[in-house]
Amino acid sequence: MKLIDVHNLCKKYPGFELKDVHLSLDEGYIMGFIGRNGAGKTTTIKSILNIVHPDSGSICINGYVLEKDELTIRNTVGFVSGGIDFYPRTKLKKLTGVTKRFYSEWDEPRYKSLLERFEIDDNKKVKELSAGMKVKYSIAVALSHNARLLLLDEPTSGLDPAARDDLLYLFQEFIEDGKHSILFSTHITSDLEKCADYITYIKNGKILVSSDKDSFKQSYILVSGKKSQLTADIEPHIIGIHKHDLGFEGMIHAEDKALAGGLEFSQPALDDIMVHIERRS
Amino acid sequence: MKNLLYKEFALCTNVQTVLFMCLGPLMMWIPNYPRYVPFYYSCIGVFMLFVWGMTNNDMVYTACLPVKRSDIVKARFLFTGFLELFEIGICIPFGIIGNSFTAKGNMAGINATAAFYGILLILYSLFNFSFLVPCYRKVEKPALPFLLGSIVYWAGYAAAEIPVWLKTPFGTYISATDAASQIRQLPILAAGIVVWLAVLVLTFRICVKEFEKVNL
Numbered sequence: 001m002k003l004i005d006v007h008n009l010c011k012k013y014p015g016f017e018l019k020d021v022h023l024s025l026d027e028g029y030i031m032g033f034i035g036r037n038g039a040g041k042t043t044t045i046k047s048i049l050n051i052v053h054p055d056s057g058s059i060c061i062n063g064y065v066l067e068k069d070e071l072t073i074r075n076t077v078g079f080v081s082g083g084i085d086f087y088p089r090t091k092l093k094k095l096t097g098v099t100k101r102f103y104s105e106w107d108e109p110r111y112k113s114l115l116e117r118f119e120i121d122d123n124k125k126v127k128e129l130s131a132g133m134k135v136k137y138s139i140a141v142a143l144s145h146n147a148r149l150l151l152l153d154e155p156t157s158g159l160d161p162a163a164r165d166d167l168l169y170l171f172q173e174f175i176e177d178g179k180h181s182i183l184f185s186t187h188i189t190s191d192l193e194k195c196a197d198y199i200t201y202i203k204n205g206k207i208l209v210s211s212d213k214d215s216f217k218q219s220y221i222l223v224s225g226k227k228s229q230l231t232a233d234i235e236p237h238i239i240g241i242h243k244h245d246l247g248f249e250g251m252i253h254a255e256d257k258a259l260a261g262g263l264e265f266s267q268p269a270l271d272d273i274m275v276h277i278e279r280r281s
Numbered sequence: 282m283k284n285l286l287y288k289e290f291a292l293c294t295n296v297q298t299v300l301f302m303c304l305g306p307l308m309m310w311i312p313n314y315p316r317y318v319p320f321y322y323s324c325i326g327v328f329m330l331f332v333w334g335m336t337n338n339d340m341v342y343t344a345c346l347p348v349k350r351s352d353i354v355k356a357r358f359l360f361t362g363f364l365e366l367f368e369i370g371i372c373i374p375f376g377i378i379g380n381s382f383t384a385k386g387n388m389a390g391i392n393a394t395a396a397f398y399g400i401l402l403i404l405y406s407l408f409n410f411s412f413l414v415p416c417y418r419k420v421e422k423p424a425l426p427f428l429l430g431s432i433v434y435w436a437g438y439a440a441a442e443i444p445v446w447l448k449t450p451f452g453t454y455i456s457a458t459d460a461a462s463q464i465r466q467l468p469i470l471a472a473g474i475v476v477w478l479a480v481l482v483l484t485f486r487i488c489v490k491e492f493e494k495v496n497l
Contacts, residue, residue: 051344052496074347086342087292098291101284102346 001063003027003149003181009047009057018043018205021057025198027148028178030171032192032213033185034270035202036278041185044202045151048183049079062148075103078142081153082135088127092137096122103145111144132163139170150174150182156191164188168195189270199270203277213270220273224249225263234259240276251276285348285356293360295333301326305368309375312382315390317438320401323368324408324434327361331416331423340420341497351489354417358485361413365405365477369398380458387456390442396455396466399473404437406480417488420495 002024009021018040025031033041046052048059050070059066061073087095100106115122118136120129129137135155142150150171156164172195174180184196192199192213200210209216223238226247235241237259238250251268252260268276301322308319334340343353376393380386391397412430416423444452455466 046497049345051341053494071347071349074345079345085338087337087339090292090337094291098284098288099346101287102348 001027002060003062004031004048004183005058005060006044006048007058009044009059010055011043011047011052012055013043016040016043016205018047018054021202021205021207022210023183023200023207024210025181025183027181028175029197030175030182030184030195031198031200032189032196032270033183033200033202034187034189034192034274036274037187039202040205041202042153043205045079045153045183045185048151049074049077075105075145076148078139078145078147078150079153080135080138080142080150080155082131082155082157082159085126085134089125091125092120092122092129095126096141099141100145105146107144107146111140114140114143130163131158132160132167135159135167136170139167143174148180150180150184152182152184152186154186155184156186156188164191165194171195187274189274192270201274201277208277217268217270217273219254220251220268220276221254221257221260222249222251222266222268222272222276223260223263224266229262234263240279242279282352282356282359285343285352286359288343289330289356289360292337293330293334293339295329297329298326298333298364301329302364302368305372306375309372309379309393310382312379313388314379315438315442316376316379316387316393316397317390317401317404317441319372320368320404321431321434321438323365324405324412324430326368327364328412328423328427328430330357330360331427335421335423344497350492354485354489354492358413358481358488361409362481365409369401373398386458391445391452391456392458394456394458394466395463396469399466399470400441400455402470402473402477404434404441406477407437408434410480410484413484414487414491417491417495420492420497 004023004025006021006023009018011018016038021040021044023031023044033044035041043052047054048061048066050066062076064072066073096111100108100111118133118140120133120137120140126134139150156167159167168191171182171184175182184192186192196213198211199213199216201208209219211219220239224247230243230248237252237256238248239252241248241250251272257265304322305319308314308322309316344350372393380392386392408430411433412426415426415429445456446452454462455469457463457466
């Protein structure tokens with residue numbers, strides 16, 4: 001069953017446009033949603049929750065259509081943002097006390113056990129938590145109202161590597177029963193190397209690629225060579241070319257490999273792909 | 282709705298709002314003092330709800346909950362209405378005491394009479410409309426709407442006090458504190474209640490439409 005099914009999502013702002021965004025994610029998977037800052041990741045996620053109103057397109061979450069079943073969708077979705085603090089001067093106990101009243105499937109024992117597991121003291125104020133703890137608290141709330149889908153907007157930004165690793169482990173645990181999924185927006189692609197099953201790449205408001213992670217990575221090859229090897233045949237095919245005194249380096253589509261005979265090849269990481277794609281412009 | 286109202290009380294009510302609300306009854310004791318002024322502080326109290334909400338990202342927090350946007354607005358309107366009526370409720374006894382302090386009546390303007398509370402409800406209506414509509418048009422920017430609301434409130438205050446200051450028959454009628462006069466003022470109080478309710482409902486409908494369009 002598809003937990004996310006988004007078609008032709010459009011949203012126009014002065015100076016920015018989300019163009020025909022398609023997203024599809026089955027249950028039991030993590031999709032990494034990558035792109036530069038301002039590429040449209042947050043707008044897409046907020047549109048899925050109708051916090052931002054799309055101009056057109058269809059959004060179906062967990063089998064429910066957003067226009068008709070917005071509240072049901074909100075009940076089954078957990079939204080976690082790394083950048084927003086709600087009620088920083090309020091104690092977690094009080095904030096949760098208000099929040100849980102809105103969810104019909106609130107699981108108090110689970111919430112308590114998650115707080116214990118994350119070593120979060122709910123007598124603390126929101127502002128007293130570290131960035132990682134804030135994200136963990138948001139996740140604890142999302143998991144306690146039995147969210148089937150987590151929408152994570154840059155949840156690991158600003159976290160140290162140990163805290164990030166801890167969260168990635170938690171995300172894996174969340175989906176391993178095959179009934180839950182995560183859409184994980186980030187520009188820290190190394191996190192996705194560890195946990196994502198699918199990658200969707202957004203650039204200037206348009207989905208560039210959406211495929212499983214391995215296919216995505218295998219569809220590109222890093223190339224490098226001497227100046228003399230940079231022929232007119234190959235140069236137009238190189239993405240994000242960087243020329244230097246000794247030669248050049250860049251990235252090509254895997255299907256163009258035959259054109260690049262004699263060059264040095266290597267497999268790119270997600271980070272490399274992002275850097276080269278963005279360098280192209 | 283009761284959960285949203287609970288949220289308004291538990292999370293949105295702040296020290297500043299409570300303090301400004303408390304100023305009303307305290308100022309009603311002051312002899313020869315403009316009686317509309319204490320109630321302006323309750324307008325500041327309502328404004329502080331929005332400032333507090335802005336500081337705490339309340340709009341996004343609430344919009345992420347499984348609630349309708351129209352209900353978010355409705356809860357805030359009910360809470361605002363409650364604050365205004367509560368303020369009037371706690372000020373009435375202090376107004377009666379304040380009236381008794383000066384034998385010649387309030388030299389600074391109207392006395393705290395039945396007509397006064399009716400006119401006050403109309404001033405609240407003017408404030409609610411001019412403050413809340415732009416507030417929901419551009420959420421999280423309550424300063425300019427409050428400036429507009431304040432100008433309208435003070436303009437309304439001046440218009441309401443002019444007949445009393447000029448000692449016109451109408452001014453004398455609305456400021457008279459004896460029981461018989463106050464009974465004759467009841468139509469003004471009733472008109473104030475009707476206007477306040479009607480404007481609140483109208484403002485609510487406009488604000489829902491505005492808030493539905495907002496991208497948070």
